[in-house]
Amino acid sequence: MNVDARTTAGSVAATATFDEWTTIFLVGAASAILGAIVAWTAYRGYVRNDSRPMLFLAIGVVFLTTVPFVLSYTIDLLLSATDAQVLLSITACHLLGLLAIVRSFKRPNRSRPRDRP
Amino acid sequence: MTDDEEDEILALLEDEYARSILIEASDEPMSVDRLTERCDASPPTIYRRIDRLEERDFVESYQELDPDGHHYKVYSTRLERVAIEVADGEMDLEVRRREEDPADRFTRLFEDL
Secondary structure: OHHHHHHHHHHHHHHHHHHHHHHHHHHHHHHHHHHHHHHHHHHHHHHHHOOHHHHHHHHHHHHHOHHHHHHHHHHHHHHOOOHHHHHHHHHHHHHHHHHHHHHHOOOOOOOOOOOOO | OOHHHHHHHHHHHHOHHHHHHHHHHHHOOEEHHHHHHHHOOOHHHHHHHHHHHHHOOOEEEEEEEOOOOOEEEEEEEOEEEEEEEEEOOEEEEEEEEOOOOHHHHHHHHHHHO
16 A cells, blocks of 8 residues: 555656656746847848848847757757756856847947949 | 818729739839839839828838848738728718838837836
């Protein structure tokens, strides 16, 4: 009886742990995908309007969202990195992303894009 | 819409070249080169009409990249429908435009920050 109860409790705990990791993955994937959509929209804004701030914004958003997510699931597979190294690479990505966004605040003296005669 | 705006829109739509630009660019985005050809007008004429059409958001423009690396602008029609209603001693003009591309709206928002 006791053994049964313990086994059940154990499997419940295991299931809960599994669900937590799945949830972390799903939530992370959702922000990675949304980030990619925002970055892609910003990138298209850059291409369509020749707007450099939008290019930096796109780079910033992708480094804050999509890149860290992808890194967190791939870097230890590829390089067998330690947890600290994974964390460092993700933090470095966040820094890069923020630098890109700060850079995007700089406004060029906007010369109207040349029309083709 | 003020009376002045309505007059301006009616005058713009009365213009033969403005209308042919709207028609040609409603099918696919077009450069000034192609509009000049299709509308059988000089480039300055096309530019002047495009300026007026852009002012009313009847056309939108964006950059296109040539294989040889030169940027040029293409224009596409946003005007969808103009309805004129006359009733109760008043004339009313209603203009409907196609949704602006989210990328362009995002760019405008961010650049205006």
